[in-house]
C-alpha cells in the first residue's frame with residue numbers, strides 16, 4: 220500500500236468486512252474469462268463464506284485466485300473546504316477492505332451449515348426460522364446440494380482514507396465545514412474522520428465541559444445506553460420501555476451526546492424534524508453525576524445546531540421543570556404566546 224497513514228489493522232479490516240453490506244468478488248474462469256460478482260457473504264472464523272447453486276458460475280471459480288472488496292464512501296468534499304481557488308483538494312473519504320486468496324469449496328456438511336446459518340443471522344436478524352444444521356430434515360438436502368465456498372482471511376488489507384494526511388488545524392476546519400454543510404451523512408462522516416485523527420483539536424461547535432467529549436453523531440450501538448439514562452426519568456418511567464427508547468434513538472433522526480473520559484455515554488439529546496417547518500426536541504438527559512456542569516446546555520446547543528434541526532422554523536419541546544435552561548436558547552412558554560391566527564385543536568393518537 221502506498222500511503223501507510225491510511226492503512227487499517229487486519230482486525231479493523233476484518234470488522235469492516237463483516238459490517239459492510241455489499242461485497243464484490245473478482246476472479247477468472249479456467250479459460251481466463253474475467254468474472255465480477257456481488258455476493259452475499261459472511262465472516263465466519265477465519266473465512267469469508269458465500270454460497271451458490273451447485274451448477275452456477277461460482278462453481279467454476281473454485282480453486283481460482285480471487286480478490287474480494289467491500290467499500291463505503293464516507294463523504295465527498297469539495298475543493299472549497301480547503302482552498303478558495305485550486306480544484307486539486309477536492310476528494311472523497313472512504314473506507315475499504317480487500318481480501319486476496321483462492322476460492323475454496325467448503326465440503327464438511329457441519330461447516331457448510333454454519334456458513335449458511337451465519338448468512339441467515341446477518342441477512343435475517345429477526346429470525347423466524349429453525350436454525351440451519353446439517354442433519355435437520357429441512358436442511359439436509361440443501362446443505363448437501365448447495366455450493367458453499369470461501370476465501371481464507373489470510374491476506375486482508377483495509378484502507379480508511381479519512382483525512383489522516385491533513386494537519387490537525389485543517390482537520391478541525393474540515394469537521395466544521397462538514398457540520399455547516401450538513402448533508403445527511405455529514406454528522407457521521409465528521410465523527411469517523413475525528414475518530415481517525417485523535418490529535419486534531421476540537422472544533423468550537425463541539426466544545427464540551429472539562430472531562431467530557433461531545434459527539435455530533437452516535438452509532439446505533441449507543442442507543443441502548445441512551446435508553447438506560449432515560450428509562451427512569453419522569454416522562455418515560457412506566458410509559459416507554461427500554462426497548463422502545465432504544466429504537467427511538469437508533470432510528471436515524473438527529474441525535475447527539477457526550478461521553479466521559481472512559482467512553483461512557485453521559486448525556487444525550489435527540490430530535491424529530493422535517494428540517495423546514497417543525498422540529499421537536501426529545502429526551503434531553505444528563506447522567507446524575509454530571510449535572511450542573513454545563514453538559515445539558517452543551518447537548519441542547521448542539522442538537523439545536525444539528526443540520527437536521529437548524530433549518531426548522533418552529534422547535535418544540537416539553538419539560539416539567541427545566542424551563543430556565545431552555546429559555547436561554549430562546550424557548551418561550553407556549554401559553555404566553557399570542558393566540559394563533561387560525562385556532563385549531565391538536566389531535567394526538569396515543570398507542571398505550
Ligand SMILES: CC(C)(COP(=O)(O)OP(=O)(O)OC[C@H]1O[C@@H](n2cnc3c(N)ncnc32)[C@H](O)[C@@H]1OP(=O)(O)O)[C@@H](O)C(=O)NCCC(=O)NCCS
Pocket residue numbers: 452501502503504505506509510511512513514515516517537538539540541542543544
Ligand atoms: C435538565 C438537565 C438536562 C440539565 O443538565 P445539566 O448538565 O445539569 O445543565 P447545565 O449544567 O448545562 O445547566 C444547568 C442550568 O440550567 C438551569 N436549570 C433549569 N432547570 C433545571 C433543571 N430542572 N435541572 C437542572 N438545571 C436546570 C440551572 O439553573 C443551571 O443554571 P446555572 O448554570 O445558572 O446554574 C439535567 O439536569 C437532567 O438530565 N435532568 C433530568 C432530565 C430532565 O429533567 N430533562 C429535561 C426535560 S426535557
